[in-house]
Amino acid sequence: MQETVLDVRGTNVRMLTAGTGPRLLFLHGIDGPSADPLLEALAQRFTVIAPEIPGFTRSLIPDWMMSVSDAAFFTLDLITALGASKLHLAGHSIGGWIAAEAAIRSTTALASLSLLAPAGVMPRQAPAVDVFLMSGEEGVRALFHDQALADEEIAARAQLPLDITLQNRAGLARLAWTPRMASVTLAYWLHRIDVPTFIAWGEADKILPFSNHEIFMREIKGAQFKALPHCGHAIPRERGAEVARDMTAFIDGAK
Amino acid sequence: MQVYFFHLMPYGDLDIAESDKHNSAWVTIPNTCFDPSKGMKLYDRYIGELELADQLGFDGVCVNEHHQTAYGLMPAPNLIAAALARSTKQAKICILGRALPLVSNPVMIAEEFAMLDHMSGGRIITGFVRGIGSEYFSNSVNPTFSHERFYEAHELILKAWTDPGPFSYQGKHYQFDYVNLWPRPVQTPHPPV
Numbered sequence: 082m083q084e085t086v087l088d089v090r091g092t093n094v095r096m097l098t099a100g101t102g103p104r105l106l107f108l109h110g111i112d113g114p115s116a117d118p119l120l121e122a123l124a125q126r127f128t129v130i131a132p133e134i135p136g137f138t139r140s141l142i143p144d145w146m147m148s149v150s151d152a153a154f155f156t157l158d159l160i161t162a163l164g165a166s167k168l169h170l171a172g173h174s175i176g177g178w179i180a181a182e183a184a185i186r187s188t189t190a191l192a193s194l195s196l197l198a199p200a201g202v203m204p205r206q207a208p209a210v211d212v213f214l215m216s217g218e219e220g221v222r223a224l225f226h227d228q229a230l231a232d233e234e235i236a237a238r239a240q241l242p243l244d245i246t247l248q249n250r251a252g253l254a255r256l257a258w259t260p261r262m263a264s265v266t267l268a269y270w271l272h273r274i275d276v277p278t279f280i281a282w283g284e285a286d287k288i289l290p291f292s293n294h295e296i297f298m299r300e301i302k303g304a305q306f307k308a309l310p311h312c313g314h315a316i317p318r319e320r321g322a323e324v325a326r327d328m329t330a331f332i333d334g335a336k
Numbered sequence: 337m338q339v340y341f342f343h344l345m346p347y348g349d350l351d352i353a354e355s356d357k358h359n360s361a362w363v364t365i366p367n368t369c370f371d372p373s374k375g376m377k378l379y380d381r382y383i384g385e386l387e388l389a390d391q392l393g394f395d396g397v398c399v400n401e402h403h404q405t406a407y408g409l410m411p412a413p414n415l416i417a418a419a420l421a422r423s424t425k426q427a428k429i430c431i432l433g434r435a436l437p438l439v440s441n442p443v444m445i446a447e448e449f450a451m452l453d454h455m456s457g458g459r460i461i462t463g464f465v466r467g468i469g470s471e472y473f474s475n476s477v478n479p480t481f482s483h484e485r486f487y488e489a490h491e492l493i494l495k496a497w498t499d500p501g502p503f504s505y506q507g508k509h510y511q512f513d514y515v516n517l518w519p520r521p522v523q524t525p526h527p528p529v
Binding site for chain 1: 363364472473476477478479480481
């Protein structure tokens with residue numbers, strides 16, 4: 082994967098890009114962007130563009146960006162800055178929320194929308210855990226159904242500079258502290274999404290309840306849903322290749 | 337040198353064995369661990385100790401703010417300070433401190449302190465803090481804006497105490513069209529911070 086920096090109206094956005102084909106903009110989950118199995122598989126068919134959401138990893142958040150609403154408009158500006166024709170928008174977790182919020186504002190530049198365990202709606206049942214109330218290792222374990230993958234992730238994160246981990250936590254808190262990982266109003270506006278939409282959710286998701294998918298499916302007309310048994314919140318790592326196949330088939334079928 | 341008596345008002349009757357079953361004595365420890373009948377006696381005892389400190393000649397008595405914890409039973413330190421304003425005679429009453437970023441209305445803190453200044457005969461000393469991490473869980477306030485909110489609220493409170501009202505304050509986190517404190521504080525230019 083290649084790393085580039087794009088200036089979006091004065092804010093520098095670091096991006097990983099890979100692959101060739103139609104462009105797919107992927108907004109990462111709560112732990113920042115990474116070359117995970119999902120992006121690697123998507124890059125077989127798409128030009129994958131995976132920016133750091135401002136506030137995450139090595140990107141500072143601009144003073145004026147105070148909410149997911151701001152991040153959503155910024156995403157539309159980012160798409161404008163990338164130029165040219167429509168692209169496929171996708172996001173996981175916090176990134177899925179931002180993608181959905183961008184789409185309720187405008188789908189003019191979108192060819193499709195894919196939401197993987199998106200945050201953003203008020204859960205009807207309390208999440209099993211609070212992402213901000215766990216120690217590092219405990220927090221990683223809660224992301225995965227497959228604890229062998231959690232072991233790998235814990236080992237990998239031990240190699241990461243601490244400031245990146247802290248920056249990801251602060252970036253998430255900035256956008257998603259109250260209400261936790263949710264918006265009071267997003268569900269009301271989801272009906273505005275008028276592009277082909279694909280949604281996937283891990284049945285064993287402890288961070289964002291699996292049942293949240295019902296709200297997205299009820300409000301977004303014609304959306305396609307994929308339930309992932311034996312999968313936690315970390316869809317890109319736990320089921321990346323499989324979900325990439327499903328997304329690709331969905332996008333191909335929706336043409 | 338002056339000597340001050342600082343009370344944290346812990347829940348001394350906490351069942352340690354029960355407490356150890358939980359991750360923390362803050363935020364998530366169930367409040368079923370708190371026995372109101374014991375709590376009432378503790379408040380009586382602790383306020384009595386602060387009053388005794390005044391009678392014994394301490395230069396000041398101090399209270400502070402913590403939320404949802406067995407560590408301290410003073411989520412609203414101004415309530416204790418209000419009781420002490422009437423029952424103590426000579427000691428300074430120090431509120432160290434109110435956690436500014438936790439509130440949505442810092443003008444109310446300015447108002448309460450101005451009231452306490454009057455009720456105590458100009459004996460209060462104020463303190464402003466950001467509060468420790470757990471307070472941002474208990475009060476549902478975004479910790480990433482803590483610094484900004486602290487400095488903004490601090491500025492607003494000092495202006496409310498000193499600038500003639502009504503005036504308008506338009507910040508990033510706090511906006512008030514009318515700031516016009518009734519009462520203004522007794523001490524000039526304002527209570528010590």
